Amino acid sequence: GQNIDQPTEMTATEGAIVQINCTYQTSGFNGLFWYQQHAGEAPTFLSYNVLDGLEEKGRFSSFLSRSKGYSYLLLKELQMKDSASYLCAVTDSNYQLIWGAGTKLIIKP
């Protein structure tokens, strides 16, 4: 079966750094996405990794290790508006997006 695991909830402090992990087991791999979703809203694209390594994009970075089936999203200089769910999604061999359940990130002042 296809499976994507990420923590259900994390809490961090404004201005700090947080790392959200994602592990996956899918039939094939054609890339991994991180999306942000505020409550009641649509997911919005954050990052994409298809090769091993770190992709940096402003305050957000995403890392991928294909051999380990592992990715993380790193958020720096946390702001209150970063409180949201962070969804890990993998494109499988059919180019179908398989979604994790999301990690709810709570930012405290």
Added chain:
Amino acid sequence: EPEVTQTPSHQVTQMGQEVILRCVPISNHLYFYWYRQILGQKVEFLVSFYNNEISEKSEIFDDQFSVERPDGSNFTLKIRSTKLEDSAMYFCASSTGTGDYNEQFFGPGTRLTVL
């Protein structure tokens, strides 16, 4: 900036009724998708559509579901006989293609409530 739009934003219907959810994908995109998200649960893939036909569908997408691109801009999801468990947020998405980089742009969603 181009965006995916969906109508209606909210739909309330009685069990057993048919509903049609509408989407207007980004104009130069070729691939279209429907997802659903039951409240508090993860996003689930329903179907992908390319070149006027379904390219992939999930186990959720059974005979009560159908999709159509009736004209050059709209992309619709029809649920023939709604069930209570169809209550969810339905997201439409579109992308330029598949392949290594396939960012899907999501619409704001339609919240479907089946009573």
